[in-house]
Amino acid sequence: MAATRVNQIAVSDKLCKGCYLCIWACPWNVLEISEERNWRGVKKPVATKIENCRACRLCEYYCPDFAIQVIVDEEEEKEILEVEERYEKPWLRRIERRNEIVSRGVWWLES
Numbered sequence: 001m002a003a004t005r006v007n008q009i010a011v012s013d014k015l016c017k018g019c020y021l022c023i024w025a026c027p028w029n030v031l032e033i034s035e036e037r038n039w040r041g042v043k044k045p046v047a048t049k050i051e052n053c054r055a056c057r058l059c060e061y062y063c064p065d066f067a068i069q070v071i072v073d074e075e076e077e078k079e080i081l082e083v084e085e086r087y088e089k090p091w092l093r094r095i096e097r098r099n100e101i102v103s104r105g106v107w108w109l110e111s
């Protein structure tokens, strides 16, 4: 049986908290800590050796935050982008709302 070709390993900018369980779980040393930081200030994992990936999805199973996705074909990529589009807008609204509340100061101490 031919090995599954993996197109991409996507790590969510918003969900990844940098616990690196995915790196620990990968038996093929596909992932490493990148220099790129997400909005949480966390250095995200990145697939530096994607050619070694066997699409076993252990990284997905171990991620406690559903932040990593192994994308094996265009169909799956399209599906994931659609889901992100659906969930990203309410998510960003929540972040904006939180920032707005925080920018007003420590109101619960002032009142």
Ligand code: SF4
Binding pocket: 011, 015, 016, 017, 018, 019, 020, 021, 022, 023, 045, 062, 063, 064, 065, 066, 067, 068
């Ligand atoms: S396991 Fe999930 S949250 Fe932890 S570093 Fe990997 S992608 Fe990020």
Ligand code: SF4
Binding pocket: 009, 025, 026, 027, 028, 029, 030, 031, 052, 053, 054, 055, 056, 057, 058, 059, 060, 070
């Ligand atoms: S799918 Fe398997 S081989 Fe590929 S990065 Fe995840 S844990 Fe590693």
